Amino acid sequence: MFIKLADKFGYNPMVHNSQKEEILNYSGRLRYDTIGELINKLKNKVSSISIKLAVYKKLLLIMIESLENILKYNETFDSNSYIRTHFTQKFIIEKNNEKYFLTSTNVVLNSDIPKLKSKINQVNNLDNDGLKDLYKSTITDGQFTHKGGAGLGFIEMAKISTEKIQYNFETIDNKYSSYELTIVINEDYYNNNK
Numbered sequence: 001m002f003i004k005l006a007d008k009f010g011y012n013p014m015v016h017n018s019q020k021e022e023i024l025n026y027s028g029r030l031r032y033d034t035i036g037e038l039i040n041k042l043k044n045k046v047s048s049i050s051i052k053l054a055v056y057k058k059l060l061l062i063m064i065e066s067l068e069n070i071l072k073y074n075e076t077f078d079s080n081s082y083i084r085t086h087f088t089q090k091f092i093i094e095k096n097n098e099k100y101f102l103t104s105t106n107v108v109l110n111s112d113i114p115k116l117k118s119k120i121n122q123v124n125n126l127d128n129d130g131l132k133d134l135y136k137s138t139i140t141d142g143q144f145t146h147k148g149g150a151g152l153g154f155i156e157m158a159k160i161s162t163e164k165i166q167y168n169f170e171t172i173d174n175k176y177s178s179y180e181l182t183i184v185i186n187e188d189y190y191n192n193n194k
Contacts (some may be wrong), residue, residue: 019097020094020095020101021049021095021096022092022093022094023042023045023049023093023094024041024042024045024063024093025090025091025093026038026090026091026092027088027089027090028088028089029088030067030074030089030091035064035068035071038063038091039064042060042063046059055100055185055187058160059102061160062102062157062160063091063093063102065157066102066181066183067104068153069104070089070091070106073108074089074107083107087106087107087178088105089104089105089106090103090104090106091103091104091105092104098187099162099185099186099187100186101184102184102185103180103182103183104180105180105181106179107179108176108177108178108179109176109177110171110174110177113169113179116167116179117167119154120154122154123151123154123155123158123165124158124165126158128159131159134155135152135155135156135159138152138155157183161183161185162184162189163186165181165182165183166181166182166183166184167179167180167181168180
């Protein structure tokens with residue numbers, strides 16, 4: 001999948017550099033208690049690899065947002081045994097030099113893809129001030145549902161990410177696609193600016 005992301009977004013050092021380090025890798029059915037376990041795993045890993053506190057907080061925020069998005073969205077597929085058994089939810093944190101790549105993968109409805117693309121492209125085209133304005137207008141416009149849906153998660157991720165949000169959809173069939181989202185955090189940015 002990173003090769004496809006590289007094709008879409010340009011050079012990706014994850015493809016060309018074998019120096020990447022896996023920080024966290026989860027594959028399986030996601031539940032709320034799983035999120036807690038993964039947070040603890042990240043915390044334990046961080047203490048052994050000397051990550052600055054500012055960067056750790058950003059990793060944690062993106063991780064929680066990504067995992068909660070997967071969890072909420074995949075309630076749609078709880079009764080679909082084919083999807084549950086053939087398409088595993090995944091979350092990976094990898095490091096290459098000063099960059100952390102947080103990648104989540106899950107199944108989405110094809111009918112939701114245009115809305116997802118629109119929200120991601122919208123935040124990718126905004127600077128920090130634009131993201132702040134969009135956040136304020138989003139929280140005041142009353143477009144929330146019990147599953148979210150207002151796009152606040154993408155806004156939060158875009159505010160934290162030091163690069164554009166990367167995404168890819170691979171069609172499974174006429175109803176479903178596999179959806180991969182990658183957020184990049186450059187620790188040099190947060191070490192030098194925070």
